[in-house]
Amino acid sequence: MADRLVVIGGDAAGMSAASQARRRRTADELEIVAFERGHFTSYSACGIPYWVGGQVDEIDDLISRDPATFRDEYRIDVRTRHEVTAIDLDRREVVARNLDDGGREVREHFDQLVYAAGAVPATPEWARTDAAGVFGVQTLDDGAALLDWLEQDPSPRRAVVIGGGYIGVEMAEALIRRGLTVSLVERSPEPMSTVDPDMGALVRKALCGLGLDVRSGVNVSGLQSRDGRVVAVHTDAGTLPADVVVLGLGVRPNTALAAEAGLPLGPTGAIRVDLRMRVPGQDGIWAAGDCVESVHRVSGQPVYVPLGTHANKQGRVAGINIGGGYATFAGVVGTAVTRVCDLEVGRTGLRERDATAAGFEFVAVRVESTNRAGYFPGAESMTVKLIAERRTGRLLGAQIVGRSEAAKRIDVLAVALWNRMTVEEMANLDLGYAPPYSPVWDPVLVAARKAAAALR
Amino acid sequence: MADRLVVIGGDAAGMSAASQARRRRTADELEIVAFERGHFTSYSACGIPYWVGGQVDEIDDLISRDPATFRDEYRIDVRTRHEVTAIDLDRREVVARNLDDGGREVREHFDQLVYAAGAVPATPEWARTDAAGVFGVQTLDDGAALLDWLEQDPSPRRAVVIGGGYIGVEMAEALIRRGLTVSLVERSPEPMSTVDPDMGALVRKALCGLGLDVRSGVNVSGLQSRDGRVVAVHTDAGTLPADVVVLGLGVRPNTALAAEAGLPLGPTGAIRVDLRMRVPGQDGIWAAGDCVESVHRVSGQPVYVPLGTHANKQGRVAGINIGGGYATFAGVVGTAVTRVCDLEVGRTGLRERDATAAGFEFVAVRVESTNRAGYFPGAESMTVKLIAERRTGRLLGAQIVGRSEAAKRIDVLAVALWNRMTVEEMANLDLGYAPPYSPVWDPVLVAARKAAAALR
Structure with missing residues (x-):
């Protein structure tokens, strides 16, 4: 049988x-x-x-x-x-x-x-509501329900997205694209708390530049509804009117x-x-x-x-x-990337707080560079942060905030982490160089050099 | 003193x-x-x-x-x-x-x-000419001389670039941008011989699609001049008229x-x-x-x-x-990237012929994937080739040909090479995923899986 x-x-x-x-x-x-x-299988x-x-x-x-x-x-x-x-x-x-x-x-x-x-989805007490117009975005069914709501006549004009992580900022972009006025409410001091606050501050500035009303360090206390429809979000920093509320509070x-x-x-x-x-x-x-x-x-x-x-x-x-074969899952190093309009964010490894919690002593450095040779058309700035263990010099974590062609460079750092490379050795890496792709000193190399210097 | x-x-x-x-x-x-x-110092x-x-x-x-x-x-x-x-x-x-x-x-x-x-610059016998209109592109002085020539009135209309490596294809793009009709002559069977011929064939097709007249497998026998100006390039496959000739024959x-x-x-x-x-x-x-x-x-x-x-x-x-400090140069793994219009090429490590010459037995695999999730706007195809040592499974080399956001992914493979990773382990790597950046299985992971399977 x-x-x-x-x-x-x-x-x-x-x-x-x-x-x-x-x-x-x-x-x-x-x-x-x-x-x-x-209703669906194997979806994105x-x-x-x-x-x-x-x-x-x-x-x-x-x-x-x-x-x-x-x-x-x-x-x-x-x-x-x-x-x-x-x-x-x-x-x-x-x-x-x-x-x-x-x-x-x-x-x-x-x-x-x-x-x-x-x-x-994480749903705090205040989010457990029967009011229409409040949406999670975890399943395709959620997405379909939100789209139906947005396509009402008259269509919703003001959106509040609660939660400033990946899904929150991506949904904020989606709603801006649909022409809504969007506020993003995040409890942490800076949005995108999967990066350190200094990098999160860069993200916040960039999001504001996209026309997003970013409210970070703000706690939601409740949702207000009228006739069974959500009309506002109450926070400890005032009330935000809302025709639609999207919850991106993590899972x-x-x-x-x-x-x-x-x-x-x-x-x-x-x-x-x-x-x-x-x-x-x-x-x-x-x-x-x-x-x-x-x-x-x-x-x-x-x-x-x-x-x-x-x-x-x-x-x-x-x-x-x-099936009778042999395979193992080798673990994670915590790599993640996201794009919001032309803002790109990548991260891998430990944040400063994670490194501290894990018991590491470390140095953290940040460098500004560009995604292309400075003279090449379309060159845009990019910030690379590295965290390295004291004494051993081992890379512990990395974060990148930039415009185009920035975030996916985190993979280079993810592979370095995977192999327990030191920042000293990373500064030697043979990375591809041509003017459309990087300055002659790749931003990753510049950051590794600075981290190695900070360890001396 | x-x-x-x-x-x-x-x-x-x-x-x-x-x-x-x-x-x-x-x-x-x-x-x-x-x-x-x-005349110049520290230039690009x-x-x-x-x-x-x-x-x-x-x-x-x-x-x-x-x-x-x-x-x-x-x-x-x-x-x-x-x-x-x-x-x-x-x-x-x-x-x-x-x-x-x-x-x-x-x-x-x-x-x-x-x-x-x-x-x-490499200059074969036929390239040693006094004829005007023949240029190398190694120094800024060379570039300035070429620009002067291109800005004559009437301006040159037909260009022949000799040499299909990085500088050759990049110069071909430059001349196309300036409105010239450009032929690219390359001795090897395919242009861009720093990648294997199967990948070079993809490059050739893409270059032809850009309006470039690619003549690969063709040997130049001489330059023809009239009144001290170059007028044609003689090859073993016919004569190409030329108002300007650019030599990109390597150094x-x-x-x-x-x-x-x-x-x-x-x-x-x-x-x-x-x-x-x-x-x-x-x-x-x-x-x-x-x-x-x-x-x-x-x-x-x-x-x-x-x-x-x-x-x-x-x-x-x-x-x-x-200066009294201590530093060493750790060697190279052979990483290089280039872009020609929207065509991107990256390579690292050994080509098949290099691996053979070095004494390796190996498998070579090629996968087609995309630079973004297939459903994401702007998704374009990308070909990744991996070469791995038999038995040990160690990565020996990698090549990528694609459109946008393709070539710089070679850095991931360069770091894997640097660390002597096996393709089996590479298939586990924690690389960044989001729909604007890759399919859920990053092309590098798909290629590593295929190489690991080929080794079994």
Whole structure:
């Protein structure tokens, strides 16, 4: 009889796992059932801001494989609009409700289980409202609902985005593109708190230059509604009128079912996994994606980094192993990039506060350079910050804020981090030079030299 | 009495050495004399195509520091238009001719000597012509002469660029920008022979798409002139009419003086140096820049890579050591990038032929991907090629051909090479992902996965 794999969650991690398992084991050897609460599978949630902003035309553009493709080409039994309500580890069963069929309950036996339930948006008390016009942007369903709202007649004119992280600033851009007046409210002293405040200040200035009303260091106390529609956001620095409110407050791992079933959670609150994405102490139980924690290769500590790129890799690793192959997930160094209009931000490794928390002594340096030779048309300024351990000189973290062709340079620093390079050695790196791409001393090299000097 | 440093060559390597030495030793401790044959110091020869093409307005834009600045701010006695004619190691003297003063000879004593005479253009027999309208593009003086020629009335209409390397394709773009009809003649089967022929074929197609008449696999046999002006280029595949001919045939190290003085040349024909840029077996003699050879960190062999980025680093290393500090040049991995209109090419490490010559057994893989998420506006295709050693899986080389935001990704691979990463491990790298920057699987990761699979 065939083995049975049940997958909880039909997005990046879950469907990567299912596809990879299928590549290695035929439908005769392995039955695969995948439950997904929403309508869609394997979509780019990261693309939602560009869909809302009109840069991407069709919801279909964001879907890499739809349920029919999985069913027909992969022989994976995808059940959308099914919400898993319980995992019974003793009976090795998953219980789910069919949301389109009055909540009819189904039970499915498994030999192997992939828990890939993703994340849930952080929703403070004040955000739990029935008022219309308040949107998260985690799923395609969220994006579709927001787009409907924006396309009302008369259309909303004033937007407040709450949360100044990646999704917040990207949504702010999307709403500006649609012609709305947008305020961005962020609790931290500077937006984009995944970079240090000195770099965040550069981001704030640039965002203001884009016409965004940035309110950082501001706490939201409540939403005000009238006739069931949101009309304003109350903050400790005044009230902001709003025809639409977008919540970009970050996410937390969706572990409720896992915790109930007794799967182990780590110190970050996300599910613990081993190198092969197995849940420790559980036979045939795997987890991957925005619900698990990872090892940070710089601090050696567990971290929670819910990003699509990790979800895809982790799902793939789980699937290869389930299929009888061998693969491991090597951990993260904390790389992330974003673009808001022509502002680019990249980061990798530890921020100053992370380095301190991890117990490192360090130096931090910042250099201003340009993305091209200074004389080349389109040369624009770029700030590179490096953090390096005292004495060893080992790179601990890096951040870049610039205009065009800036953020993706963080990858150079991510590879240096991965290999535990010292800033002294990094200053020697053989990086590509031509006037359209960098000054003759690449900004990364200039920063490494300055960090090495600061260590002497 | 002060020590005396004489520098031969006033461009990147020589003036970096002089400036770094000056930073560490005052004019009372170290006198510095620098001889430069041309009119200019510390300029970006790499910028000449953009100046000729009109993207850079002024010759001054290409000069990072002029002789007056060196004299006034650095107290370096820069003597432009002085051609060094001999080095007398026994008497520790340099002999130079003042080209602006009837060739008057000067002799200067030195305690320390930096030989940074750069490179000379390769000029086959047929290229040694007195005909007007034939130009190299190695110095700013060359660029100025070409610009004068292009600004004649009536202006030249048909150009032939001979040599399909970096400078050749960049000059071809410049001439297209100026409205000329341009043929590019290259002896190798494909242009840009610093990448493998399969990647060169992509370059050729793209160049043709830019309106360039690419003639690869074609040998030049001679230039034809009339009334002292060039009128055509004869090749083994027919005659090309030409109002202007640009020679981009590469360079060789300018070692004549060094060899005469008995400085050791290596197997590449360039000057041998140690880690600190000392000439072995010579006391107080240093060399740096386009006249020296470097160690290739992948093959372990000496190589000749005349690039401004190395010249700057090497000059800096020499100057720090001369100044009493400690610095070493760590070698090269062969990284280079170029852009021709919107075509981008990057390369690092060994090509297939280099890997074979070095004795490696290897696999080579090629993947097609995009520079952004496929659905994101402006997504364009990109080809990434990786070469990896059999059995160890170590990366040996990489090449990228694409449109925008493609070439500089080679730096990620250069850092991986530098750290002797395997393609298996590279497939795990934590690279930045967001839809404006890459698909969720970065092209570098996709290529690394494919290479790892090919090794199994």
